Amino acid sequence: MxxxxxxxxxxxxxxxxxxxxxxxxxxxxxxxxxxxxxxxxxxxxxxxxxxxxxxxxxxxxxxxxxxxxxxxxxxxxTGDLGTSMVSNMPVAQTIGERLPETVKLALPAFALVLAAAIPIGLVMAVLTRGGRRRAGELAFTSTSVFLAAIPEFLLAVGLVYAFAVQLPWFPVAGRGGLISYVLPVLALAVAPAAILSRIVRVELLSVLGDDYIRTARAKRLTARLVYLRHALPNALTATLTVAGLTLTAMVVGTVLVENVFAWPGMGSTIVESILQKDYPMVQGVVLVYGAGVLLVNLLVDVLLAVLDPRSAIKEG
Incomplete structure (x- = not known):
């Protein structure tokens, strides 16, 4: 081993x-x-x-x-990413100032995706297992497909129009306290949550038909124990794989969302740099984004191997 x-x-x-x-x-x-x-x-x-x-x-x-x-x-x-052609400032310094703002946006959005997708997928798997409640399954599938198909920037514009212009509940743009996080986090989280909830449901439907689940029911275990202790952990392997890909996609998705909300993060930085033809800055941002994607994929692989050591052995 x-x-x-x-x-x-x-x-x-x-x-x-x-x-x-x-x-x-x-x-x-x-x-x-x-x-x-x-x-x-x-x-x-x-x-x-x-x-x-x-x-x-x-x-x-x-x-x-x-x-x-x-x-x-x-x-x-040595941490030197070059010097900006426009501002003549070190690229690493600018990224160091902007990257935390993107992380502050992406991590709450990812947490919201997990907090919404896993319970929704679990509930829908339980309600629709064995071909039951066809109408509920159709409504869930149709809604999740529709939400997953909406681009982040289009959803961001719609949220701004509905809840910042028509209903002035939230700020239109900028960062001004916790309330300013609501709309951009929703814009980033809705589509990934819809996709991930479908994955969770499909994986749980497969697990709920296994012999050990029938054995757990035969022992008259409570539904809470059957679903949360026995079924859900065994369905998380594929879910975590998709969740890792979702996190990387959300980080990239912040590029457009940040520009809609004038968020002072990496997304607005790379767009400004492209428009100004500030190639060292674009180069540095691309490096940081790419390294982040590679690191997330590595962490997901390690986490999956910890949860399921057989996957590490099989690859050998």
Missing amino acids: RSSWAAFALRRTRRFAVSLWVLVTAAFLMIHLIPGDPVRGALGLTAPVELIRERRAALGLDDPLWTQYLDFLRGLV
């Missing part, structure tokens, strides 16, 4: 390292694959030639490509 865990950890670490290297290399090549001079694009056509030369020299863009790549890797090791 110990050797299986060691092999599992080695495989996951190797996969993470290779994926991270590919991400870093792709982010480095981003500036060099853009047609034209990125410094000229960021500073504008009217920028003095001398200023362009100074900025290119400061960014090391006149050095050989392999030298720039090594400098880029050394900078990452």
Whole structure:
């Protein structure tokens, strides 16, 4: 068992390292694959030639490509993500100021997804198992499909119009206390919660037909014990996998939602940087987003292996 865990950890670490290297290399090549001079694009056509030369020299863009790549890797090791072409501020400093705001938005949304999807999926599985309550199953399926199909930015605009313009219950935009979190968190959470609740229901319907559930019922255990202690934990493997993918998708989804609500996070930062052609800033944000996605996937794999050690052994 110990050797299986060691092999599992080695495989996951190797996969993470290779994926991270590919991400870093792709982010480095981003500036060099853009047609034209990125410094000229960021500073504008009217920028003095001398200023362009100074900025290119400061960014090391006149050095050989392999030298720039090594400098880029050394900078990452020391936490240096480069310097903004527009503000001339360190990219790492800007990201350090904006990233916590995105996390403050994504984590409550993810918690809301889990808090809503798991109970709803459990209740619907219990109510509709064995083909019962066809009307309720149809209503749940139709509603969840509809909610899952609404893009985050469209739902965000609808929430603003309904509950900030027509009914002035919440602020239209900006961050101003706990009440300002309600609409953006809902915009991020509704579609993932609808998808995850369907996954929970399907997995529980499969589990509820297993022999050990029938044995638990034959022992006259309470419904609470049967569903919460025996059925739900065994249905969480696929649920956690989808939940991990959902979290990464929600972090990316904050890009559009933050811009709808003028939220001072990473989403608004990357949009502003793209519009200003501030490529080092875009590069840094892409790196942080990509590394976050890879890290979440690694943590989900480890958590699944802890909950179900057989999965680590099977892969060996």
